[in-house]
Amino acid sequence: MCAQKRAKSDVGEGSPARADLDRTRAVLEGPEIGRALTRIAHEVLERTKGGEGVTLLGIPTRGVPLARRLAERIERVEDRSVPWGSLDITMYRDDLRLAPARALGRTDIPAEGIDDRVVVLVDDVLFSGRTVRAALDALNDLGRPRAVQLATLVDRGHRQLPIRADYVGKNLPTSLRESVTVLLDEFDSRDAVLVGPAKARPAPEEEH
Template sequence: MHPRTVMSTADIARALTRISHEILESNKGPDDLVILGIPTRGVALADRIAALVSEFGGAAVPRGALDITMYRDDLHRNPTRTPQPTQIPAGGIDGKTVILVDDVLFSGRSIRAALDALQDIGRPAAVRLAILVDRGHRELPIRPDFVGKNLPSARQERVNVLLAEVDGAEEVTIAS
């Protein structure tokens, strides 16, 4: 079966705008925020969200990337992952509200790995989770704070996020 488009370029832009406003509202402004993307597509999304939060909040919000490769619990099954650089903003994360950003939330295992990776870097005041697509099927007690789209899916279906910065195209599809 051909993949079905569930989010267009405009849908993605609207979702990121809404998420950015929700982040500012829940944090009561841009102060003490740090936005960290999980490679690969989470970094592109984090860059966009940080730019929007900075624009709407009237102050620059630091952003970075958090590589979780060595913290994953599936390395024995997937040893070919290439670690990406972790880039923490100059001010660090201690005492800050860290917004973790990823493209799809599925089992929750990537986010568990991200929480472990964060622990090795510092001690944030709070950690929040922003996800473009929440497809359900959690295996761990992890829930996103900010969601672009809830997309109920069958376990065997595949959700693909394509972003211009990474893929040269922009859409979210689901396929059997």
């Protein structure tokens, strides 16, 4: 319950209320998300010479189903099964003291571990880069990957740290006054990327 609450704020707004839906527009719909993921799957295979030693780790909440979908697509293309899991970054956040203690998401590292693997972090929206920074710290405590790469469905800009994605579903230039919401079938019974007006929030600290 609480994990969902956190996840919603992670993508800026959470499932938008009905009134807000009127002011939001979909920039990606289901089929486009599907094609973007298929392309990313191919790019991962290219960049890693056929997916040798690749482990996909999704960042909860919505990075996890994206990691699973990427793993399925890679398997379909190359007939090679790729381990995937989830990596919760709550304990590594830099804004913990700005909000009440948060519920933790699931961390589920595949049995192969991450030592000497090529870890591809998967998230839905890349924003400030702070989530990725936290994820890199979390990985550091879990082992020593051979390399770490980053895949994101949407890159909305406004980075606050020197971090960039290796694989991007869609570059989405946004204003700080806008919010980006990713809806996924697994949680929202619909695939879409929505852009709408930002709600009044103390700071844009939350997003990725």
